[in-house]
Amino acid sequence: MLLENDGKNAxxxxxxxxxxxxxxxxxxxxxxxxxxxxxxxxxxxxxxxLLVWVLSIVDPQEADVRDTELFxxxxxxxxxxxxxxxxxxxxxxxxx
Amino acid sequence: xxxxxDNRETVxxxxxxxxxxxxxxxxxxxxxxxxxxxxxxDEKDEKRARxxxxxxxxxxxxxxxxxxxxxxxxxTRTEMPEDRFSSLPTEILQRxxxxxxxxSWNHADIRRGRPGPPTTLWALHLTSRRLRDCLLFAENPVFxxxxxxxxxxxxxxxxxxxAWSPSAETLTSTQTGFGNAMIGPAAFAWEGRKRxxxxxxxxxxxxxxxxxxxxxxxxGPRPLIDRTDVLASLPKWCVCRSQQGRSLVAHNGSIxxxxxTCYPISGHSI
Numbered sequence: 001m002l003l004e005n006d007g008k009n010a011x012x013x014x015x016x017x018x019x020x021x022x023x024x025x026x027x028x029x030x031x032x033x034x035x036x037x038x039x040x041x042x043x044x045x046x047x048x049x050l051l052v053w054v055l056s057i058v059d060p061q062e063a064d065v066r067d068t069e070l071f072x073x074x075x076x077x078x079x080x081x082x083x084x085x086x087x088x089x090x091x092x093x094x095x096x
Numbered sequence: 097x098x099x100x101x102d103n104r105e106t107v108x109x110x111x112x113x114x115x116x117x118x119x120x121x122x123x124x125x126x127x128x129x130x131x132x133x134x135x136x137x138d139e140k141d142e143k144r145a146r147x148x149x150x151x152x153x154x155x156x157x158x159x160x161x162x163x164x165x166x167x168x169x170x171x172t173r174t175e176m177p178e179d180r181f182s183s184l185p186t187e188i189l190q191r192x193x194x195x196x197x198x199x200s201w202n203h204a205d206i207r208r209g210r211p212g213p214p215t216t217l218w219a220l221h222l223t224s225r226r227l228r229d230c231l232l233f234a235e236n237p238v239f240x241x242x243x244x245x246x247x248x249x250x251x252x253x254x255x256x257x258x259a260w261s262p263s264a265e266t267l268t269s270t271q272t273g274f275g276n277a278m279i280g281p282a283a284f285a286w287e288g289r290k291r292x293x294x295x296x297x298x299x300x301x302x303x304x305x306x307x308x309x310x311x312x313x314x315x316g317p318r319p320l321i322d323r324t325d326v327l328a329s330l331p332k333w334c335v336c337r338s339q340q341g342r343s344l345v346a347h348n349g350s351i352x353x354x355x356x357t358c359y360p361i362s363g364h365s366i
Contacts, residue, residue, distance in 0.1 A: 001291065004252035008200035008211070012247060016211045017295040021302035028309075 002057045023058060024065055026051050031077040032070045052081055182226040189230045190239045193220050200247050213292040214243050233285065240285030247288065 001009045013019045030048060055078070065071045114126060181189075193216075200211040221231040233240060244250065 001248065004249055006249040006251060008247065008249045011200050012211045012295065017299040018302040018306075019298060021306055022298045025302060025305040 002054065019058065020060060020064060023051075023054065023060065024067065024070065027055075027074045028067070028070055031074045032067075052078070182224060186230050189227065190236065190242075193217060193227070193231055194239070194242060194246070196220065197243050197246055211247065213296065214247075217243075233289070237282035237285040240288060241281035244284045244288035248291065250284070253284065253287065 001013060026047075030051060055074075060071070062068060062071050111126070115121070115123075196216040197214040198210060198212040198216075217231050221228045230236065231239070
């Protein structure tokens, strides 16, 4: 559904299933203050790969999210994926 | 075979027969004669009925059932007529049911329609047997493939799933292949069902999270609950202190009990 949108898929995903809120929830649990340990997020985690893949497609902006701090924390955490992209198994997103 | 051309004669015959067979039955409660007009049989059919009954009794004997239990021909139960709605063909009934399914609008500037799962079909399928037969998921894959087309974009699906048989024109075409397991519209009916289940889970999780940890107008940006020290973070959390000792009422109106975790994500330790 994320790969293709002629109008219907985006409406269903964004308006009905509140995917933006869901993404924010996932970001809070991975990059937000809920992360207990210090440092960068764990790698080779299937859910994390899927989350990054979905984030790269949805591409939420600062005005869209509610928690601005969380938005910038996510941005900062995503730098790790930018510079060590070879470590992240993006294919996990397709497999799930 | 059982249709009688002269309706007036049928009505008279029914009235006479019914009153003779049911003495003392109030005439006002007498069933409409057209309901039973099909029950009239001629001699040829009586012969056939006798044969059929003997076969039935033989079958009952073989299956060790009591003879003359319930099944007799011609059936003595008064057949209820099918009303006009139920006697409509299946395609029209399904077309009517399809109109109740929410349509995901193709243009974002049209605000009238709201997308959603086909929940109205469940209510419709509970109304009558005829509608249930028309809307049964396992037996009407073409209809549910049409429901899929109504809710989701299907070009990529068609492209992907018709790779093995390039001649597919629509999702409801039987030429569409879906691997080796499922072929035809059943694949798309099932695909739509899977999608709605998944989307429903996403929606539920998002709504629960918004209810429990969403940003509150009074507290400003969301202070997130800390799992390790729940009680210490209470003042930071969206808890209205006016009802201390009774229950914790969040500002958005929902009464919550304390939970250790508020993120329904499995496989990740919070």
